[in-house]
Structures are given as structure tokens and as C-alpha cells.
Amino acid sequence: MLEVEDKTPLPTPDGPETETPAFRDEEGELNPEFLAAAADAIEASEVERLQKLVEDFHESELGDLLEALEPDQRPRLIELLGASFDFAALTEVDEAVREEILEELETATVAEGVRDLDSDDAITILESLPEEEKAEVLDQLPAIERVALQRSLDYPEDSAGRRMQTEFIAVPPFWTVGQTIDFMRETEDLPETFYEIFVIDPGAHLLGSVPLDRLLRSKRPVTIQDIMNAEPDRVEATEQQDEVARLFERYNLVSAAVVDNAGRLVGVILVDDIVDVLEEEADADIKQLGGVKSDEELSDTVFYTQRSRFPWLFVNMCTALIAANVINLFEESLEKMVALAILMPIVASMGGNAGTQTMTVSVRALATRELGRTNAWRIIRREAGVGLLNGLIFACIMGSIAGVWFQSIELGFVIGLALIGVLFFAALGGIFVPLTLNRFGVDPAVSSGPFVTSITDIVGFFTFLGIATAWFHL
Known part of the structure; x- marks a missing residue:
């Protein structure tokens, strides 16, 4: 750079x-x-x-x-x-x-x-x-x-046809090395970067390719047909970009011809295009692992980010309700305020997942240098806004469920207030932990998970039980 x-x-x-x-x-x-x-x-x-x-x-x-x-x-x-x-x-x-x-x-x-x-x-x-x-x-x-x-x-989105460059050099097989070199010297609008020339017939069907190093080592009178690779690296224009990336990775390619379904040459894919594909695929995998949409960017607004993360948190809330129902089977073994023990896993689980979502985006952004000192506070404010907004929404949902479930409006208020605090602080922990670790030279991708989980559990239990104790004077 x-x-x-x-x-x-x-x-x-x-x-x-x-x-x-x-x-x-x-x-x-x-x-x-x-x-x-x-x-x-x-x-x-x-x-x-x-x-x-x-x-x-x-x-x-x-x-x-x-x-x-x-x-x-x-x-x-x-x-x-x-x-x-x-x-x-x-x-x-x-x-x-x-x-x-x-x-x-x-x-x-x-x-x-x-x-x-x-x-x-x-x-x-x-x-x-x-x-x-x-x-x-x-x-x-x-x-x-x-x-x-x-x-x-x-061509379909995320296909080789969308990724290819349509600028390439193609010559007939009967041309000599000298003719080809002279053509490249005299042509002003050659591609900015290329590693091989392609050999085509009058119908533009791909016949072969010649790497530049082989071309330059050959004598001028030699014909292109004599030195071309008759089985050039090629991909279909409709082939998915992740499959093309695997082909480049497997065979250490720097370029490959792109052909249509009739075998006609329509473009070329270079290794720099594949690097972008690999980064996009890795980025999507990491985000999806944390329940974040693959197209979420740091530049997205609070409301767009909140909407993109809401479904995963809603699914998590449903699974947490199932876990809480299992605990409810042991109601007779519990002494004081059984409902608190039943609802505790919901608070902890939602806080942990909210923290993981923020942590996933933060760690990836740090790794790609998208997150730094110049935009840290702006992203922190965005994450805090997302956490607060999700907290308010889930407070209403879970508060209503708890109120009906245990026939206690007060208990609904308690868990609602707890969820607001937990999701807010989980969002802050999810970005502050990676930033702090990165500041001290520790790899946030390796170490953030345990810290974020611990913080969300501690804050979740303390907030929920603390509010309940103050509310009900237990």
C-alpha cells in the first residue's frame, strides 16, 4: 500500500x-x-x-x-x-x-x-x-x-460473469510470437493487468492460452499454436464465485478464462478478484456465525442494524423460553420466588447472544482495519443504540409473556427492566472488550468470547436479581 x-x-x-x-x-x-x-x-x-x-x-x-x-x-x-x-x-x-x-x-x-x-x-x-x-x-x-x-x-449475482474483466488479449493460433508481441506494443488500450494471452478461433471459441513468460522466451517465428496450452484454465460464466475461488486456491492460479455455455471467451478472472471473493466469503461466514446478516456494514444505521439482528435474537428468545420451561419442572424443589430461577436463563442467554453479535462485528472490523480510533466512538454509539432499542422491544415482549405466565404484572416489569439493561450493557461489552484487548496487543478474535460471555452473565444475573430484590424486598 x-x-x-x-x-x-x-x-x-x-x-x-x-x-x-x-x-x-x-x-x-x-x-x-x-x-x-x-x-x-x-x-x-x-x-x-x-x-x-x-x-x-x-x-x-x-x-x-x-x-x-x-x-x-x-x-x-x-x-x-x-x-x-x-x-x-x-x-x-x-x-x-x-x-x-x-x-x-x-x-x-x-x-x-x-x-x-x-x-x-x-x-x-x-x-x-x-x-x-x-x-x-x-x-x-x-x-x-x-x-x-x-x-x-x-449474469447471476455472485457468479464468475459478474466478477470477470471483459478486457483481455486474444489472438488467432496462426499468429507468430513476433506478430503477437508487436501487436501488444502497438495497441494503446491493452488491459492494465494481464498474465496470459488467449487463443481463439474466428467464432471466439477458446482454443488455448499462452503465459507471458513462455511467450517472451519463444523465438519470433514460432507460431502461437506451437507454444499454447491446449487445456487452459477456464470457468463457466454462470459458475458461483465461491467455487471459482476454490479452483484458484486448489491450483494456485493467477488468472483463468471465463467462457459462456458455448465455450466462447467472454472475460478473464484475475487473482485480485478472487482475493476479494475470499474476503467476502470469510466475512459472511464470521458474521453468520454470530447471527448477523452477511451484508451488515459498519456504515449501516441503528434502525437497519437493529432490524437485521432482531430475527436471530427472537429465535434465541424462543429457545430460551424452552429452557426456562424445563427448569419449571422442578418448581416444587425451589423455595423462594420460583419464577426468578425460571426466568434467569432467559436473561443470561439473551445477554450472551446480544454480546456475541456485537463482538462478531467488532472483531471482524478490527481484523480488516475498518474499526479504529477515528470511528470507534461512532460505532460504540451505534452499538449502544442497537442494544437499547432491542432491549426496549424485548422488554415489552418478554414482560408480557412473564406477566401472563406467572399472573404477575410486577414480575413482567422486573424482567422487562432487566432485559433493557442486559442488552444495552451486552452491546457495550461486545465492542469494548475487543477494542480493549486489541489496544493491549491481545488478539481479540481469540480472547473476546470468554470475556464477553462472562461480562454478560455477571451483568445479567446482577441486574435481574438486583431489580427483583429491590422490587419485591426479598
């Missing part, structure tokens, strides 16, 4: 020069001073200063900056940078952030930005647009590019 470490003097609105703060601090996180400088330049509409700040940025760094800015500053940055803004940066941000940005941009601006992208990056952006706006953007593109992008969009 490129680092912006030099401190070049920049003009300020008042006239004197100041030094450009480094983009990242010593720990590799986004520097708050740089973020403040960029925000100031945006607010003051200082185009030259903003261009100087981001002139050496890699697309991933520009994406990090976009995510760190306030929502209203993101489209403004793009407008100020104009043609110098690399639209590939939009593929590096959360989907929710990308959609918000695209909503604010003019269709002509999006079309101009998409035109300069590799087809796979262009598809990522087009997928985030409403159908009507997507059609408008495509209409403003040259016919050849429009047809290629539309063909990719017609």
Missing part, C-alpha cells in the same frame, strides 16, 4: 504555508489531523489544496478517506476533484456508503467515472445503482463498452 509520509508545504486560506499531515499514523490508522485537513479543504472548496492532499493516493486509501468523512462531505470531495478522482475508490467502501454517494452524484458524473474503470470495477458500481439510473449511465457509454457491461450484468 502506498503511504503518504512526506510533509509538503501547502497554502492555507490565510496565506502562510502549513505541512501536510501524514495520511496514516505510526499504528497504520487514519490520522485524525489528516482527516481534519481534508474536511477543512472540502468545506472551504479549496480544490488545489485537496488535490495536493490526495494526489499520490492509492484507490484503497481514497476509499478509506471517503468512509471517514461525514456523509455530506463525500460527494463534495468527488465534485471538487473532478476528473482527477479515481472512481475505483468507490469499490473500496462499504456498499451502504457507495449507494449514498451515488445518490448524490449526477448521472453524467457517474458515467464519466465508470468509463475509465476496468469492467469488473465498473460492474461493482453499476450494481449499486437503481435500475433506471443504471440504464441512464449505460446509455451514456460508448456502444462497445455498454454491450460488454450489460452482458456482465445479465
Whole structure:
């Protein structure tokens, strides 16, 4: 990754020069001073200063900056940078952030930005647009590019056809090595990155491939047919991306041809595309393990996040009710306030699962460097809001059930208040524990679970029994 470490003097609105703060601090996180400088330049509409700040940025760094800015500053940055803004940066941000940005941009601006992208990056952006706006953007593109992008969009989501690049080099088998090399030297619009050339017949059917190292080691008069691999690595355009990723992993591939159901060459998948797939699949697995939807992002709102997590917590509440019913079988063996013992597993279980949900998202975000000092407090506030909102909802549900079950409105109030406190503190524990462990150099993915479970159990039992004791004067 490129680092912006030099401190070049920049003009300020008042006239004197100041030094450009480094983009990242010593720990590799986004520097708050740089973020403040960029925000100031945006607010003051200082185009030259903003261009100087981001002139050496890699697309991933520009994406990090976009995510760190306030929502209203993101489209403004793009407008100020104009043609110098690399639209590939939009593929590096959360989907929710990308959609918000695209909503604010003019269709002509999006079309101009998409035109300069590799087809796979262009598809990522087009997928985030409403159908009507997507059609408008495509209409403003040259016919050849429009047809290629539309063909990719017609393939199923999460398929090789959606992931492929439609830019590739294909030659006939009767060409010589010299002809092929001269063709690549003279052609201006070659793919930005490629590792092999493909061999096709007049109908575009894939016949073979030639790795670049073999091509460069061969004599100029040798024909391509003589040095090509007659069984090239290929995948169907409709094949699922996770299956393609396994193929790359199994055979250590760096690229593979993508063919349609008739065997015609339609694109190529590179290893960098597969890295993204592997990350997405791992991200989804980890989130789902904790009962979180795979598409949840740190940029999502409190209400969207609450709705996405509610079903899993509701299922957990139902299973906890079953456990409580089993304890109820031993009612005669219990002495004081039997209902408390019966309801205790519900409080502990819901608190534990709420903490696990928050912990799962936090640990993953720390591992991918999406969560750091610059956005920690914002995410903490979001998680606290989600915990409080879920607590209020489940307080009403469980309070009503307990009141009817034990014929005691007071007991319904007690467990309702307990659930509000438990889910709120479980959410805080789920993010504070990983952040604290990470701060002290301990791997949060390994150690967060036991700490979060212990905290939620202790807080859950103390809150529930403490409220009950004070309420009923036991």
C-alpha cells in the first residue's frame, strides 16, 4: 500500500504555508489531523489544496478517506476533484456508503467515472445503482463498452460473469510470437493487468492460452499454436464465485478464462478478484456465525442494524423460553420466588447472544482495519443504540409473556427492566472488550468470547436479581 509520509508545504486560506499531515499514523490508522485537513479543504472548496492532499493516493486509501468523512462531505470531495478522482475508490467502501454517494452524484458524473474503470470495477458500481439510473449511465457509454457491461450484468449475482474483466488479449493460433508481441506494443488500450494471452478461433471459441513468460522466451517465428496450452484454465460464466475461488486456491492460479455455455471467451478472472471473493466469503461466514446478516456494514444505521439482528435474537428468545420451561419442572424443589430461577436463563442467554453479535462485528472490523480510533466512538454509539432499542422491544415482549405466565404484572416489569439493561450493557461489552484487548496487543478474535460471555452473565444475573430484590424486598 502506498503511504503518504512526506510533509509538503501547502497554502492555507490565510496565506502562510502549513505541512501536510501524514495520511496514516505510526499504528497504520487514519490520522485524525489528516482527516481534519481534508474536511477543512472540502468545506472551504479549496480544490488545489485537496488535490495536493490526495494526489499520490492509492484507490484503497481514497476509499478509506471517503468512509471517514461525514456523509455530506463525500460527494463534495468527488465534485471538487473532478476528473482527477479515481472512481475505483468507490469499490473500496462499504456498499451502504457507495449507494449514498451515488445518490448524490449526477448521472453524467457517474458515467464519466465508470468509463475509465476496468469492467469488473465498473460492474461493482453499476450494481449499486437503481435500475433506471443504471440504464441512464449505460446509455451514456460508448456502444462497445455498454454491450460488454450489460452482458456482465445479465449474469447471476455472485457468479464468475459478474466478477470477470471483459478486457483481455486474444489472438488467432496462426499468429507468430513476433506478430503477437508487436501487436501488444502497438495497441494503446491493452488491459492494465494481464498474465496470459488467449487463443481463439474466428467464432471466439477458446482454443488455448499462452503465459507471458513462455511467450517472451519463444523465438519470433514460432507460431502461437506451437507454444499454447491446449487445456487452459477456464470457468463457466454462470459458475458461483465461491467455487471459482476454490479452483484458484486448489491450483494456485493467477488468472483463468471465463467462457459462456458455448465455450466462447467472454472475460478473464484475475487473482485480485478472487482475493476479494475470499474476503467476502470469510466475512459472511464470521458474521453468520454470530447471527448477523452477511451484508451488515459498519456504515449501516441503528434502525437497519437493529432490524437485521432482531430475527436471530427472537429465535434465541424462543429457545430460551424452552429452557426456562424445563427448569419449571422442578418448581416444587425451589423455595423462594420460583419464577426468578425460571426466568434467569432467559436473561443470561439473551445477554450472551446480544454480546456475541456485537463482538462478531467488532472483531471482524478490527481484523480488516475498518474499526479504529477515528470511528470507534461512532460505532460504540451505534452499538449502544442497537442494544437499547432491542432491549426496549424485548422488554415489552418478554414482560408480557412473564406477566401472563406467572399472573404477575410486577414480575413482567422486573424482567422487562432487566432485559433493557442486559442488552444495552451486552452491546457495550461486545465492542469494548475487543477494542480493549486489541489496544493491549491481545488478539481479540481469540480472547473476546470468554470475556464477553462472562461480562454478560455477571451483568445479567446482577441486574435481574438486583431489580427483583429491590422490587419485591426479598
